[in-house]
Amino acid sequence: xxxxxxxxxxxxxxxxxxxxxxxxxxxxxxxxxxxxxxxxxxxxxxxxxxxxxxxxxxxxxxxxxxxxxxxxxxxxxxxxxxxxxxxxxxxxxxxxxxxxxxxxxxxxxxxxxxxxxxxxxxxxxxxxxxxxxxxxxxxxxxxxxxxxxxxxxxxxxxxxxxxxxxxxxxxxxxxxxxxxxxxxxxxxxxxxxxxxxxxxxxxxxxxxxxxxxxxxxxxxx
Amino acid sequence: xxxxxxxxxxxxxxxxxxxxxxxxxxxxxxxxxxxxxxxxxxxxxxxxxxxxxxxxxxxxxxxxxxxxxxxxxxxxxxxxxxxxxxxxxxxxxxxxxxxxxxxxxxxxxxxxxxxxxxxxxxxxxxxxxxxxxxxxxxxxxxxxxxxxxxxxxxxxxxxxxxxxxxxxxxxxxxxxxxxxxxxxxxxxxxxxxxxxxxxxxxxxxxxxxxxxxxxxxxxxxxxxxxxxxxxxxxxxxxxxxxxxxxxxxxxxxxxxxxxxxxxxxxxxxxxxxxxxxxxxxxxxxxxxxxxxxxxxxxxxxxxxxxxxxxxxxxxxxxxxxxxxxxxxxxxxxxxxxxx
Numbered sequence: 001x002x003x004x005x006x007x008x009x010x011x012x013x014x015x016x017x018x019x020x021x022x023x024x025x026x027x028x029x030x031x032x033x034x035x036x037x038x039x040x041x042x043x044x045x046x047x048x049x050x051x052x053x054x055x056x057x058x059x060x061x062x063x064x065x066x067x068x069x070x071x072x073x074x075x076x077x078x079x080x081x082x083x084x085x086x087x088x089x090x091x092x093x094x095x096x097x098x099x100x101x102x103x104x105x106x107x108x109x110x111x112x113x114x115x116x117x118x119x120x121x122x123x124x125x126x127x128x129x130x131x132x133x134x135x136x137x138x139x140x141x142x143x144x145x146x147x148x149x150x151x152x153x154x155x156x157x158x159x160x161x162x163x164x165x166x167x168x169x170x171x172x173x174x175x176x177x178x179x180x181x182x183x184x185x186x187x188x189x190x191x192x193x194x195x196x197x198x199x200x201x202x203x204x205x206x207x208x209x210x211x212x213x214x215x216x217x218x219x220x221x
Numbered sequence: 222x223x224x225x226x227x228x229x230x231x232x233x234x235x236x237x238x239x240x241x242x243x244x245x246x247x248x249x250x251x252x253x254x255x256x257x258x259x260x261x262x263x264x265x266x267x268x269x270x271x272x273x274x275x276x277x278x279x280x281x282x283x284x285x286x287x288x289x290x291x292x293x294x295x296x297x298x299x300x301x302x303x304x305x306x307x308x309x310x311x312x313x314x315x316x317x318x319x320x321x322x323x324x325x326x327x328x329x330x331x332x333x334x335x336x337x338x339x340x341x342x343x344x345x346x347x348x349x350x351x352x353x354x355x356x357x358x359x360x361x362x363x364x365x366x367x368x369x370x371x372x373x374x375x376x377x378x379x380x381x382x383x384x385x386x387x388x389x390x391x392x393x394x395x396x397x398x399x400x401x402x403x404x405x406x407x408x409x410x411x412x413x414x415x416x417x418x419x420x421x422x423x424x425x426x427x428x429x430x431x432x433x434x435x436x437x438x439x440x441x442x443x444x445x446x447x448x449x450x451x452x453x454x455x456x457x458x459x460x461x462x463x464x465x466x467x468x469x470x471x472x473x474x475x476x477x478x479x480x481x482x483x484x485x486x487x488x489x490x491x492x493x494x495x496x497x498x499x500x501x502x503x504x505x506x507x508x509x510x511x512x513x514x515x516x517x518x519x520x521x522x523x524x525x526x527x528x529x530x531x532x533x534x535x536x537x538x539x540x541x542x543x544x545x546x547x548x549x550x551x552x553x554x555x556x557x558x559x560x
Contacts (some may be wrong), residue, residue: 014371058440174458
């Protein structure tokens with residue numbers, strides 16, 4: 001029974017292959033699985049090749065990318081613990097031209113000095129807060145973890161080279177000579193700084209500084 | 222055959238003769254049926270005068286031809302073909318006039334149908350000399366051949382199918398190996414660079430492709446520096462650059478130091494909340510003077526060449542003032558763009 005069925009099946013198969021359809025279609029059906037496999041493999045290979053190319057390209061950039069990532073994490077860690085009153089307490093409290101002030105005070109105490117008014121006036125300028133940094137907050141912007149504030153200097157200040165180094169070390173978070181940055185500073189970026197070289201009443205070279213800052217504060221992660 | 226014989230009488234002319242005898246009682250189309258019922262061996266000549274004349278005429282002509290053949294050959298059997306059943310005992314009637322000229326033991330090997338259509342078959346065969354002739358009504362192909370063909374077809378289909386499955390399997394395996402190679406390479410890279418990321422990527426049982434995609438995404442994400450990290454040189458760096466500029470140091474040694482009146486540092490562009498992709502662009506403007514005009518020119522040329530701080534591809538302006546010069550230039554960023 002099974003043999004007959006098998007023989008009948010083979011006969012039908014033969015008739016189906018060569019009598020009921022054209023040889024072209026027989027060969028089409030014959031190569032169809034191979035063709036499908038080839039198409040599948042082609043697409044599979046293309047996909048893997050594309051992945052490999054992306055992988056190779058990413059690998060080439062990998063080290064740099066992870067360095068950047070680490071840098072970003074360090075950056076955020078550093079500025080996440082900023083003192084919110086840094087500008088008021090550390091920058092605006094600066095007293096500039098300390099040498100000149102000492103010198104003026106010494107002169108002022110000298111009994112033989114004929115015109116003390118000019119010196120007194122200069123000393124007042126240096127000590128009574130007129131020559132201190134003062135910033136006005138403008139354009140406060142906030143998004144997610146970041147808060148940005150424009151800090152506009154209210155009036156120009158005078159300082160000597162050492163004062164400038166000390167100030168820039170704190171503002172720009174960078175070591176300048178022996179002046180070290182602070183760990184508590186928010187990110188302060190100098191948006192604009194105008195430095196003018198002028199002569200002090202003592203005929204020494206000092207700078208008149210006017211600047212605008214951008215303050216960025218990052219919330220802790 | 223020396224002479225050809227043509228017998229002009231046929232069944233149609235004999236039937237017509239019969240109809241002439243019976244035309245008062247029969248229609249022409251009825252004559253064929255009547256003829257089949259007439260046995261020529263017991264034919265009454267009085268009732269069928271036209272028919273008997275025609276039959277005798279035919280028998281005479283036929284005998285003439287047979288006797289003519291008989292002179293040149295031995296006795297041969299005679300086989301009548303065509304409409305031999307048109308009258309009862311038609312062959313026997315015809316052969317009666319020349320039975321001594323043919324082989325008496327007459328036994329036709331043909332069936333009635335073969336006898337009937339022998340003339341048509343003969344004509345067809347005659348034509349077949351010039352080209353092959355197919356008499357089959359249906360195709361003829363042995364059953365065993367169909368089975369054999371079926372077997373080979375099945376074998377070919379199975380081979381093709383198995384080969385296709387093998388190819389697909391091989392392809393998938395190769396792809397998996399290639400993915401595993403990438404994963405190994407990724408693991409060793411992550412060991413060195415970011416073990417935390419490695420743990421988070423490999424902890425959940427994701428597909429290799431998904432892991433690689435995530436890793437590529439991480440790389441792409443950190444492809445550029447964090448936008449809020451300052452990329453342009455700081456004011457302190459600009460001041461250091463001025464104080465350590467090789468040309469300016471050299472000119473100072475030569476006794477003509479640069480005398481700076483004013484420096485204006487400005488961030489023309491920088492990323493902010495809402496426009497984080499904006500690049501940093503720093504600009505510096507310096508008012509200065511030298512004692513020697515030549516040194517001013519040298520400084521200008523040095524700026525035009527560019528260096529680690531000055532971007533020579535962006536505008537470098539140069540103006541003469543009452544007491545010196547003013548130049549402005551853009552600063553070169555540390556990283557070309559931000560993320």
